[in-house]
Amino acid sequence: MPVKQRRGEETKQRLLDAALAVHASGGVEGFTVHAVVAESGCSLGSLYHHFGSFDGLAAALYSRCMAGLLDDIVAALTRARTPRSGVRAVVTAYLGHVAEHADGARFIHASAYAAYLPAHAEMIAAMKAPRMARMAEWLAPHIAAGAVVDLPDPLIEMLLIGPVAELSRRWLNGADVDLARAAKLLPDRIWASLQA
Incomplete structure (x- = not known):
């Protein structure tokens, strides 16, 4: 260079x-x-x-923080062999990332409804697309085999990531939440919602 x-x-x-x-x-x-x-x-x-612009900087920071989170999730997911172990991998990777990178996770969650995100949606979508595609590719054979419920991708994402993201948001805002305990208890509950 x-x-x-x-x-x-x-x-x-x-x-x-x-x-x-x-x-x-x-x-x-x-x-x-x-x-x-x-x-x-x-x-x-x-x-x-x-x-x-400053908004461009904020969007780039959001993109960097989100890429780190998604990379950790995808890496954990691709090591899993079964859909149930995949759910466990996603939950524990998400919560582990939040605990280890709390400042970045706090920025992600604080930015969820920020005005600068829509203006930079194309850049953010370009960062997310390959990572989300890898998750969908991992899930596809499990859906085809009838092990995972066949729902549109956004609904599967809400069932899989939604509870963990909300728990993380609360923990980052100071709620009395035990992330290690949640990592043990949540995967089976989330798996139950995704099991066909």
């Missing part, structure tokens, strides 16, 4: 890291362009050069 390109990539990563740190320390209220620029040591011009 040429030096100029490498420096540009390093600047982008520094801005993304700073944005996550600012959000982690200041929440939504403290998540401002000036705070991120100050934290990163980069210029405002660099931020706009690499991301187009």
Whole structure:
């Protein structure tokens, strides 16, 4: 990689890291362009050069955090052999990722209804599509064999990910939730909802 390109990539990563740190320390209220620029040591011009706008930076951070979560889920899922063990893998990978990367998970959940997501939907969809396709490909033979209920993909996603995402959101917001206990109890309940 040429030096100029490498420096540009390093600047982008520094801005993304700073944005996550600012959000982690200041929440939504403290998540401002000036705070991120100050934290990163980069210029405002660099931020706009690499991301187009502060919303573009936020969308890129959301995309990076979501990619990390989905990569962990897909990696765990592809090691599973049965649909039941696949459900367990997804639940434990999701909750494990949230516990290990709480700042990134908090940003994902705080961004769920953010105004910048629709404006950058194409970029986010491009990041999600191959990962979601890998999950669907893993499930397809189990659906065809009659082991998993045959529902549209968004409904399967809600049954599989919805409960775990909501539990994570509550834990990230300070609710008294034991993630390790949930990782033991939830998989069988979620499997029951997906079993044909």
